[in-house]
Amino acid sequence: MKNCLLAIESSCDDTSAAILTDGKIQSNITANQRIHEKYGGVIPEMASRKHQQHIIPVVAAALDEAGVEKKDLSAIAFTRGPGLIGSLLVGVSFAKGLALSLDIPLIEVNHMQAHVLAHFIERPQPRFPFLCLTVSGGHTQIVLVKDYLSMEIVGETIDDAVGEAFDKTAKMLGLPYPGGPLVDKHAQKDNPHAFQFTEPSIPGLNFSFSGLKTSILYFLRDRLKEDDWFIKDNLGDICASVQERIITILMNKLKKAALEYEIGEIAIAGGVSANSGLRKAVEQTGKELGWNTYIPRFEYCTDNAAMIAMTGYYKFLNKDFVGHDIAPVARYRF
């Protein structure tokens, strides 16, 4: 064994640990926090406390599943940001403590870069340069990926992230957090053209989702005035129509980026890339326009430590280590 990394992810509400040996993922264990469901969003203080409870058993399970002992580790990679500062602090402090006790180096990882590099966990892998639409709870980006660690954001949201648009829609419909997967589920069989929501006209490759959120709010308010049962009776059609609009906004910008950069290697990443409608749209558009499309397996779409390990691996090869004075950062651009 040439190298063996432990990776830790704790940027939001999932505590995750992974083991990678010689570039291959051996284990990827995630503990979810259900405590936020009833609040309609993540409560930062509760998230940090849950990370503290989860981190030791999650790391132990990752080591155990990989058949690796602590003494075998060559380095520890951790998410430095972006994310909730209290949540990040738990992972960063744990990584530092363990690295100090084992006398091994630390590798800091940008969470958004890691979402992109999730594509290198398995095959087929995109070829450089490729475009990655990274869609998560906090970010919406079109990234020009020139190499493993050389990326440029060429388009991004100017207000809400797309995951937020899904989660806020779900909240307005009375669905628990995180609402994205539930909107997806209720959208499955119903009519995506039942209701029309406007597409914002934002120049270039940037996105905006706050107008859509407001138009959904007003739409529901007006319909509920006439009919108390409107949401209950039309849940599937509302979810399908909102999802359809979100997907067309994303796809139109992605097509524009592909044209502008003359790139046909197209990937999606981040929690919202688990959305069944988006996955289908990317595949279908890819067929129409002759793109090679790359869609991660579900477990590598939402937050996971395997993607942190993969990024850590490329940094390890460059001996890109950090000192113990490193601190987490809530905002972190690559």
Ligand code: KG4
């Ligand atoms: O990447 P991620 O796990 O965490 C962040 O880095 O934010 O993304 C979480 C987001 C949440 O907003 C969640 O509702 C959304 O991804 N999401 C989905 C689906 N699965 C997760 N949104 C739409 N459809 C899904 N199937």
Ligand code: ZN
């Ligand atoms: Zn994420």
